[in-house]
Amino acid sequence: MNGVRGARREGQFEAIFDAVSDGIFVCDAETGAFIDVNTAGCAMLGFSRKELIGRTIDAIATGLSPYLEIDAMAWFHKAQSQGPQTFEWCCKAQDEHLLFGEISLRCTSLGRRSVGLAILRDITERKRKEAEISLQAHFDVLTGLPNRRNFDLVLLQETARSARYGGLMCLAMADIDLFKVINDTFGHQAGDAVLKNIAGLMRKSLRRSDYMARWGGEEFTLLLPETQLDTSEMLLNRLRMRIADEVIPEIGRAVTVSFGVTAFAKSDSPADLVKRVDEALYLSKQAGRNKVTKL
Numbered sequence: 001m002n003g004v005r006g007a008r009r010e011g012q013f014e015a016i017f018d019a020v021s022d023g024i025f026v027c028d029a030e031t032g033a034f035i036d037v038n039t040a041g042c043a044m045l046g047f048s049r050k051e052l053i054g055r056t057i058d059a060i061a062t063g064l065s066p067y068l069e070i071d072a073m074a075w076f077h078k079a080q081s082q083g084p085q086t087f088e089w090c091c092k093a094q095d096e097h098l099l100f101g102e103i104s105l106r107c108t109s110l111g112r113r114s115v116g117l118a119i120l121r122d123i124t125e126r127k128r129k130e131a132e133i134s135l136q137a138h139f140d141v142l143t144g145l146p147n148r149r150n151f152d153l154v155l156l157q158e159t160a161r162s163a164r165y166g167g168l169m170c171l172a173m174a175d176i177d178l179f180k181v182i183n184d185t186f187g188h189q190a191g192d193a194v195l196k197n198i199a200g201l202m203r204k205s206l207r208r209s210d211y212m213a214r215w216g217g218e219e220f221t222l223l224l225p226e227t228q229l230d231t232s233e234m235l236l237n238r239l240r241m242r243i244a245d246e247v248i249p250e251i252g253r254a255v256t257v258s259f260g261v262t263a264f265a266k267s268d269s270p271a272d273l274v275k276r277v278d279e280a281l282y283l284s285k286q287a288g289r290n291k292v293t294k295l
Helices: 002-019 039-045 057-061 072-082 124-138 148-165 179-186 188-205 229-244 270-286
Strands: 023-028 034-037 085-092 098-110 113-122 169-176 211-216 219-225 257-263 292-294
Touching: 023 039, 039 098, 039 113, 072 085, 072 098, 098 124, 148 169, 148 211, 148 219, 148 270, 169 179, 169 188, 169 229, 169 270, 179 188, 188 211, 188 219, 188 229, 219 229, 229 257, 229 292, 257 270, 270 292
Parallel strands: 257 292
Antiparallel strands: 023 034, 023 113, 085 098, 098 113, 169 219, 169 257, 211 219
């Protein structure tokens, strides 16, 4: 009778073990080798139970986990001495997809055997959403350029660096001429296409050391480190002429861009630079557009 009850309980345990959606890994606490793995755990890593039993998480992750090195035995020892541990882990599963997991590990006993019980929760989707939110917080969705918040941080860092070490730096601002007319004539989708085309063209034309962002609307900012004002003016004029020669397919013609540029002075704050470059851009617009004005 007891044997029947024991078998029934064992069968119920196996059913529950395999019904759980999180991966469950039972490991030998001395060697770190898998004693048992549930169906979800096998599916997450892309291995069969037969392939996993007797192997360690370190062996499984070898060559698959360049993103976060994990020493399973170190975590076992920590769990033994300090109690349950929770940590994040990332690897490439057998089918090459990235798996981000949260592992909860505790040490316990199965009869006389000391084991580690690891529960692996798949947090890949959560990590994807976090990355998406972070991307949206720092980058402009339409053009893929850094946004104003991102640029403000870089400008603050670069002005501090230039003030401390006496480095050269110029700030430029670009504005697409008559952009409202483009939107009103061709529609907002065509206007978006113009923004993306101009952003891409400018980004390709700049040097690796230069930093560009979408300031807002049809305006872009460009940070030109280690560059004198006259050199910046020359570079921007070259860029201005290249843009004016580029036919944008969505509207069947080219557009022009006005620029303002100014050089960093040691007493300048980021706000001083932005105010001055904005004035320079205004002068370009007032002078008939499609010009570069330096202040």
